[in-house]
Amino acid sequence: MSADITRLVAVGRVEDVPINEGKTVSVGGRAIALFHTETGFRAIAAACPHRGGPLADGLVGGGVVICPLHGWRIDLSCGEVVAGGEGSVPVYPVVERDGWLYLEVGA
Amino acid sequence: MTTGTAPRDAAENDVVIVGGGIAGQAVAERLREYGHTGSITILAREHRAPYDRVRLSALLEGVDADDLRLRPGSWYDDHEVALRLGVTVDAIDRAGHAVVTPGGERIPYGRLVLAIGSEAMVPPIAGSDKGNVFVFRTPEDCEGILAAARGARRVCVLGGGLLGLEAARGIVAHGIPTTVVHLTDRLMERQLDAPSARMLTDRMAGLDVEVLLDRSTQEVLGNGVVQGLRFADGETLECDVLVISAGIRPNAELARVAGLDCNRAVLVDDTLTTSDPAVLAVGECAEHRGVVYGLVAPIFDQAKVAAATIVGTAVGPYMGSVPSAALKVMGIDLVAAGDPLADGGVALVDPERGVYRRLVVTNGRATGAILMGDTTGAEALLSLVARSAEVADPLEALAEAARSDVAALSDDTQICSCNGVSKGEITCAIRERGLKAPSEVQAVTRAGTGCGSCKPLVAKLVETETGESSSEPAYLCPCRMLTREEVADTIRSGGLRAASDVGEACGAGRDCAACKPAVSYLVSLINANRHDEERQARFINDRVHANIQRDGTFSVVPRIYGGVTSPDELRRIADVAERYDVAMVKITGGQRIDLLGVRKDQLPDIWRDLGMPSGHAYAKAVRTVKTCVGTDFCRFGIGDAIGLGIEIEKAWEGIHTPHKVKSAVSGCPRNCAESLVKDIGIVAVEGGWEILIGGAAGANVRRGDLLATVANGEAVLSVTSTFLQYYRENADYLERTYAFVERIGIDEIRRAVLDEQSGEPAALRERFALAKAAVGDPWKDAVAAPDGAFSDLGDDPEPALVGPPADGLMVGRDR
Numbered sequence: 001m002s003a004d005i006t007r008l009v010a011v012g013r014v015e016d017v018p019i020n021e022g023k024t025v026s027v028g029g030r031a032i033a034l035f036h037t038e039t040g041f042r043a044i045a046a047a048c049p050h051r052g053g054p055l056a057d058g059l060v061g062g063g064v065v066i067c068p069l070h071g072w073r074i075d076l077s078c079g080e081v082v083a084g085g086e087g088s089v090p091v092y093p094v095v096e097r098d099g100w101l102y103l104e105v106g107a
Numbered sequence: 108m109t110t111g112t113a114p115r116d117a118a119e120n121d122v123v124i125v126g127g128g129i130a131g132q133a134v135a136e137r138l139r140e141y142g143h144t145g146s147i148t149i150l151a152r153e154h155r156a157p158y159d160r161v162r163l164s165a166l167l168e169g170v171d172a173d174d175l176r177l178r179p180g181s182w183y184d185d186h187e188v189a190l191r192l193g194v195t196v197d198a199i200d201r202a203g204h205a206v207v208t209p210g211g212e213r214i215p216y217g218r219l220v221l222a223i224g225s226e227a228m229v230p231p232i233a234g235s236d237k238g239n240v241f242v243f244r245t246p247e248d249c250e251g252i253l254a255a256a257r258g259a260r261r262v263c264v265l266g267g268g269l270l271g272l273e274a275a276r277g278i279v280a281h282g283i284p285t286t287v288v289h290l291t292d293r294l295m296e297r298q299l300d301a302p303s304a305r306m307l308t309d310r311m312a313g314l315d316v317e318v319l320l321d322r323s324t325q326e327v328l329g330n331g332v333v334q335g336l337r338f339a340d341g342e343t344l345e346c347d348v349l350v351i352s353a354g355i356r357p358n359a360e361l362a363r364v365a366g367l368d369c370n371r372a373v374l375v376d377d378t379l380t381t382s383d384p385a386v387l388a389v390g391e392c393a394e395h396r397g398v399v400y401g402l403v404a405p406i407f408d409q410a411k412v413a414a415a416t417i418v419g420t421a422v423g424p425y426m427g428s429v430p431s432a433a434l435k436v437m438g439i440d441l442v443a444a445g446d447p448l449a450d451g452g453v454a455l456v457d458p459e460r461g462v463y464r465r466l467v468v469t470n471g472r473a474t475g476a477i478l479m480g481d482t483t484g485a486e487a488l489l490s491l492v493a494r495s496a497e498v499a500d501p502l503e504a505l506a507e508a509a510r511s512d513v514a515a516l517s518d519d520t521q522i523c524s525c526n527g528v529s530k531g532e533i534t535c536a537i538r539e540r541g542l543k544a545p546s547e548v549q550a551v552t553r554a555g556t557g558c559g560s561c562k563p564l565v566a567k568l569v570e571t572e573t574g575e576s577s578s579e580p581a582y583l584c585p586c587r588m589l590t591r592e593e594v595a596d597t598i599r600s601g602g603l604r605a606a607s608d609v610g611e612a613c614g615a616g617r618d619c620a621a622c623k624p625a626v627s628y629l630v631s632l633i634n635a636n637r638h639d640e641e642r643q644a645r646f647i648n649d650r651v652h653a654n655i656q657r658d659g660t661f662s663v664v665p666r667i668y669g670g671v672t673s674p675d676e677l678r679r680i681a682d683v684a685e686r687y688d689v690a691m692v693k694i695t696g697g698q699r700i701d702l703l704g705v706r707k708d709q710l711p712d713i714w715r716d717l718g719m720p721s722g723h724a725y726a727k728a729v730r731t732v733k734t735c736v737g738t739d740f741c742r743f744g745i746g747d748a749i750g751l752g753i754e755i756e757k758a759w760e761g762i763h764t765p766h767k768v769k770s771a772v773s774g775c776p777r778n779c780a781e782s783l784v785k786d787i788g789i790v791a792v793e794g795g796w797e798i799l800i801g802g803a804a805g806a807n808v809r810r811g812d813l814l815a816t817v818a819n820g821e822a823v824l825s826v827t828s829t830f831l832q833y834y835r836e837n838a839d840y841l842e843r844t845y846a847f848v849e850r851i852g853i854d855e856i857r858r859a860v861l862d863e864q865s866g867e868p869a870a871l872r873e874r875f876a877l878a879k880a881a882v883g884d885p886w887k888d889a890v891a892a893p894d895g896a897f898s899d900l901g902d903d904p905e906p907a908l909v910g911p912p913a914d915g916l917m918v919g920r921d922r
Contacts, residue, residue: 018895020644025901048175053657062586062620065620086180107902
């Protein structure tokens with residue numbers, strides 16, 4: 001995400017994503033899961049690299065989401081699978097301003 | 108250890124293992140265990156990390172390929188083993204001490220271990236190159252077989268050996284007619300004698316696998332794609348898919364071309380070294396004293412010796428292995444070892460129970476064993492065979508094995524055949540490393556991590572060695588090592604009402620979210636459902652009151668008490684199914700109706716339109732009470748099953764439990780509602796009702812234990828509700844009643860639930876009533892006041908802001 005021009009897309013209000021929950025949002029055809037962790041907002045690709053499970057529906061804690069389908073665990077900061085199998089998902093920076101949440105998506 | 112020639116690019120103790128199968132992995136593990144300090148590189152041809160090929164047939168039965176992995180990815184980092192996937196080696200430069208890939212990459216070695224296994228052997232049968240003909244060797248083969256078998260009229264498995272039978276069982280489990288075609292006159296002819304093979308044929312037939320013996324297949328028929336088989340006698344058999352499991356062919360070409368001495372496979376001596384002192388070979392590609400082993404147990408023996416040879420540790424020469432095989436077909440227990448064909452010895456046969464136990468004794472020594480239907484004491488008998496022990500009285504030896512006690516086993520007795528772990532290794536690990544729990548033993552020795560059948564033995568060994576019951580605390584929160592009781596104490600003493608409060612107080616659910624659902628359950632239990640509900644601490648099913656499906660959609664099962672519905676309800680369900688374009692409407696096994704393929708955001712609207720209560724089919728809760736027609740219509744009924752079933756279902760509706768609770772009421776002992784295999788099953792008998800608990804008919808089949816026989820429906824409701832509350836309060840989260848009843852014991856449960864003198868049953872009923880009083884209908888509540896659980900953020904939201912983030916913005920990652 002180090003493109004020269006980045007695009008900030010407003011995807012919702014802070015209160016739309018309660019603490020320790022995730023929500024799916026589609027930006028430019030990309031399905032992204034936005035999470036509200038105890039240390040801030042995180043965004044990763046919405047589908048689990050295992051079988052495409054909806055990560056936004058997973059349990060969140062300790063900076064990790066647990067996929068609701070087969071329990072793969074994915075680190076929300078780096079997108080790496082930390083348990084269940086191997087792989088990673090793209091990570092997107094989240095910007096919070098005036099109560100709005102913006103996703104930073106490469107141009 | 109001298110290696111003859113001086114290594115060029117690699118240090119002498121840099122080991123390269125060619126082959127990422129069970130054998131290669133075992134050598135790497137033993138090397139590190141024996142203190143090997145040099146580098147270890149595994150070159151694996153397949154694009155997946157080493158997996159347990161022995162359990163391949165599990166993939167046909169729906170197990171995920173990842174579950175077969177021998178070690179998690181972190182193991183290779185932790186043990187400094189470089190695992191390179193998708194790397195083929197097509198030449199060994201022995202003079203240059205390097206292996207060469209097709210791309211020309213040279214990978215230098217100090218010592219080379221060939222663990223390149225074997226290929227499936229395809230007999231020279233005309234037409235075997237047709238479509239839908241598979242071998243059975245890799246997860247990809249399994250995928251291909253399953254895809255082709257879908258909708259097939261018949262699948263043929265060529266070869267009635269261990270693998271072929273396991274494959275057949277895996278395919279027939281999908282309801283596809285399956286025939287095993289075998290060349291000789293008995294199945295598994297290298298492991299079984301005639302009587303046990305006959306018994307096995309019957310047992311396979313009982314699993315709906317047809318077995319054709321004495322059939323020499325001459326031709327695969329079909330126009331491009333297999334349509335049938337033609338046998339030597341001219342007879343033909345139609346089939347749409349052919350799975351060939353006719354043995355293995357060792358991979359020896361690589362070694363042969365490199366000039367290593369080969370026969371059928373690469374020749375190795377008693378140190379597992381080939382004709383080049385720098386090159387070793389292990390497993391199915393190695394031939395030792397004229398024998399190529401095609402079973403897993405010898406591989407572990409060989410891996411130990413090979414690793415010891417490299418490290419220079421003395422473990423004694425490899426003297427060959429006694430082959431032993433265990434059939435991994437659900438419902439058939441079969442272990443065979445050594446030479447079963449020799450005359451002599453004794454056999455105990457019980458055709459009624461399908462039990463055959465034979466100990467083969469030749470010249471006064473144990474040389475083989477076959478245990479079928481009842482494998483008690485297999486470890487002891489296999490140990491006798493492995494040691495060629497003298498057996499004075501074979502009958503007594505068999506009888507002794509049947510009583511076999513783990514403490515009496517010799518140290519070299521193999522406990523875990525999947526990972527080749529002996530009793531001595533386990534007891535040594537327990538003593539030297541102070542292990543106290545079976546799970547620790549599993550982590551250290553790997554015993555019990557394969558098929559799991561030896562777990563009870565491992566637990567007994569822990570018990571024997573430590574002198575303590577090995578009932579390891581089942582941690583509710585493994586991260587913080589907190590048991591259910593400890594967390595419950597925290598909740599009670601702090602008067603906590605929310606899952607997040609529990610996290611603050613003791614840390615449960617803070618390091619990872621896995622235990623949050625268990626914490627949520629405990630909070631609701633202790634507060635008698637007057638807790639503060641926190642959506643974030645619930646599994647998705649409990650957040651949206653529907654069952655998540657493989658594609659992320661949900662299923663909706665409305666409450667239909669006792670399975671009795673009405674035209675009006677059916678009409679509403681039909682209208683909803685049409686209005687919301689529901690992908691599938693299905694009758695469930697619990698006599699309910701399932702609407703499948705529903706989007707999360709559609710759920711509240713569907714519930715509103717249905718106007719029916721939640722069936723709780725998504726929750727760890729009381730699910731359905733299945734009923735037969737009882738006395739209302741059935742001419743055999745002796746109890747009002749429907750009336751009682753509906754009454755019970757209403758009394759329990761909305762009560763959450765540690766795991767799902769399925770129940771049934773049958774109006775007579777014919778048990779048409781399958782009460783014997785329910786968590787709580789009720790059966791009308793002359794003069795009253797029988798109550799059974801702890802039954803199961805899922806992954807495990809268990810007949811429920813009789814809790815009590817009572818006079819009338821009122822007493823049924825009282826006793827079963829008392830048990831339900833006892834289970835709610837004392838079971839671990841996700842512990843089904845069948846495990847719970849076995850753990851606690853029926854006598855103790857009877858005491859707690861039936862002994863009215865103690866006052867305990869009345870107290871349980873009171874707490875149950877309190878919990879029930881606070882139960883609402885989650886669907887009705889969600890329709891009345893929808894929360895944010897059902898919505899996602901919009902698609903392609905506006906406005907879009909272009910440009911880099913301005914100063915002062917908080918970026919999530921750094922906050």
